Amino acid sequence: MAAAPSNFHVISSTEQFQSLLSQDLQRVSLLNFWAAWAAPCGQMNEVVLELAKKYPQLLVLQIEAEAQSDISESFNVEAVPTFVVLQGHTLLGQVSGADAPGLTKLIADNIHGVLSVKPQSHTDQKPAPPSSIPNETPEQLNERLHKLMNQDKVVLFMKGSPDTPRCGFSRRIVALLRDQGVQFSHFDILMDENVRSGLKVLNNWPTFPQLIINGEFVGGLDVVHEMAENGELKEILG
Ligand SMILES: N[C@@H](CCC(=O)N[C@@H](CS)C(=O)NCC(=O)O)C(=O)O
Numbered sequence: 001m002a003a004a005p006s007n008f009h010v011i012s013s014t015e016q017f018q019s020l021l022s023q024d025l026q027r028v029s030l031l032n033f034w035a036a037w038a039a040p041c042g043q044m045n046e047v048v049l050e051l052a053k054k055y056p057q058l059l060v061l062q063i064e065a066e067a068q069s070d071i072s073e074s075f076n077v078e079a080v081p082t083f084v085v086l087q088g089h090t091l092l093g094q095v096s097g098a099d100a101p102g103l104t105k106l107i108a109d110n111i112h113g114v115l116s117v118k119p120q121s122h123t124d125q126k127p128a129p130p131s132s133i134p135n136e137t138p139e140q141l142n143e144r145l146h147k148l149m150n151q152d153k154v155v156l157f158m159k160g161s162p163d164t165p166r167c168g169f170s171r172r173i174v175a176l177l178r179d180q181g182v183q184f185s186h187f188d189i190l191m192d193e194n195v196r197s198g199l200k201v202l203n204n205w206p207t208f209p210q211l212i213i214n215g216e217f218v219g220g221l222d223v224v225h226e227m228a229e230n231g232e233l234k235e236i237l238g
């Protein structure tokens with residue numbers, strides 16, 4: 001990250017957090033709850049830095065969610081990234097997930113009333129997607145997705161690898177499958193944007209992890225967790 005502006009603070013203690021917030025109770029602040037292992041948080045950190053530069057009057061607090069668990073808990077942060085916008089100690093709004101346009105709008109709307117700074121177009125704030133196989137046709141991608149889904153009896157499409165998950169949801173499904181004694185192959189969707197977006201369409205499911213059994217889409221973490229609880233998972237695994 002390049003040199004941070006003076007309204008941008010990395011929080012290292014609850015005391016520092018409270019004292020920064022209390023300095024000026026009229027000031028609008030943006031709390032960015034992030035984690036180093038979550039790729040979308042890396043992209044959103046850039047967006048947050050741009051917002052800090054664009055709105056010098058905005059107090060921007062970078063909070064590493066797991067390291068500052070007391071602060072995270074007090075705002076009920078359950079996933080990263082989560083963004084909380086306050087004026088003093090009053091909640092103005094919240095955005096969950098890597099929603100750059102949503103966050104930009106929330107800040108613009110709230111800063112606008114307070115400071116009348118003209119908001120800029122949202123489109124130039126979108127992070128660039130990671131690279132993928134160039135010139136792959138939809139047919140080729142479809143064929144590749146079916147091959148990947150059939151590479152083993154159980155295939156997990158996840159963020160990162162089973163030994164190095166890059167997201168809490170992926171980490172939890174790996175722990176669950178291991179706990180259930182399920183053998184599985186995996187594919188890291190962070191390495192391939194075509195697979196990432198293609199599977200969302202093919203399986204009509206917007207998130208990862210995605211578990212595939214016998215070539216068929218089964219569900220994400222919540223679904224698989226439910227199936228492990230009620231015995232259905234063992235049943236379809238035969
Ligand atoms: N409730 C979901 C949680 C998974 C989730 O929300 N995943 C998000 C954040 S990791 C996701 O994959 N977003 C789309 C993307 O990153 O492409 C489940 O049961 O699997």
Ligand code: FES
Nearest residue numbers: 038039080081167
């Ligand atoms: S990568 Fe942020 S919640 Fe999964």
